[in-house]
Amino acid sequence: xxxxxxxxxxxxxxxxxxxxxxxxxxxxxxxxxxxxxxxxxxxxxxxxxxxxxxxxxxxxxxxxxxxxxxxxxxxxxxxxxxxxxxxxxxxxxxxxxxxxxxxxxxxxxxxxxxxxxxxxxxxxxxxxxxxxxxxxxxxxxxxxxxxxxxxxxxxxxxxxxxxxxxxxxxxxxxxxxxxxxxx
Numbered sequence: 001x002x003x004x005x006x007x008x009x010x011x012x013x014x015x016x017x018x019x020x021x022x023x024x025x026x027x028x029x030x031x032x033x034x035x036x037x038x039x040x041x042x043x044x045x046x047x048x049x050x051x052x053x054x055x056x057x058x059x060x061x062x063x064x065x066x067x068x069x070x071x072x073x074x075x076x077x078x079x080x081x082x083x084x085x086x087x088x089x090x091x092x093x094x095x096x097x098x099x100x101x102x103x104x105x106x107x108x109x110x111x112x113x114x115x116x117x118x119x120x121x122x123x124x125x126x127x128x129x130x131x132x133x134x135x136x137x138x139x140x141x142x143x144x145x146x147x148x149x150x151x152x153x154x155x156x157x158x159x160x161x162x163x164x165x166x167x168x169x170x171x172x173x174x175x176x177x178x179x180x181x182x183x
Contacts, residue, residue, distance in 0.1 A: 010049055010061055017045050017052075023153030024061075025108070033081060034061055035101045036108055036147055036156050046087050046095030053083045053099050060116070105159040110148065112137060118159050119166065126166040132179050139169045 010017040019039035025084045027033040039049070052059055087097040100108060107114045119128045128136065140146045145161040173179035 010052065010059055012021055015048070015052065015059075015119070017041075018050055019045060019049065021153070023108075023151070025151030025154055025156035026061075027126040027158065028150050032150075033101070034099075035103060035106055035158075036099070036151070036154060037061070038098045038153065039048040040090065041092060042094045042146065043089060043093045046097045049097055050085050050099075053085050060177050103158070105161075106156070108154050108156050110137075110146065110155040110157045115140070115146075115159075118161075123162065124166055125163045126170055128166070128170060129179075129181070132170070132173065135173055135178055136169055139173070140165075143169075 012018070021037065021039045023036060023038035025036040025046075040046070043178055044113045082102045083099045085097065085100060087095055089095050096116040100106065105118075107118060113135045116126065116130060116133050119126070119133070119136065140159070140161055143165070145159065145165055147158045147160065149156040149158065156159070170179060
């Protein structure tokens with residue numbers, strides 16, 4: 001059974017859809033840009049939400065009763081941001097939807113495994129060892145290269161680091177003796 005943390009109403013020009021949310025993340029700022037949502041609801045509502053997220057319309061996600069959120073947060077689905085959306089049917093005419101913004105540096109988790117995956121992406125050319133990840137992650141947080149998003153049910157973040165940033169962290173770690181090449 002899905003752990004329901006609250007509800008979200010998706011408002012479009014002629015649409016009001018209510019879904020039960022188990023994960024939600026957005027980038028704080030003037031627009032409160034939607035980054036991640038995982039929700040369940042009636043099958044027809046899931047299909048409609050999927051279609052809206054894949055279209056170029058502007059939507060507003062209004063949260064209600066979400067843990068650790070003010071009672072009502074308006075989150076914009078900006079038409080300039082595209083989404084990866086997956087949905088599946090559940091029992092009793094219910095469905096589940098997961099949407100993730102196609103946004104550079106978006107990670108749905110701040111775990112060491114997610115940072116390791118980022119460090120091994122095509123964008124990062126710095127050679128790193130798996131055992132260095134805790135140190136690199138700590139330094140990335142200190143240098144504000146990892147920015148946590150406002151979220152619940154997940155620990156989504158934006159990683160805004162390039163190879164030169166990682167080069168600097170690794171170089172400093174090796175010089176200081178905090179990173180070594182021994183197994």
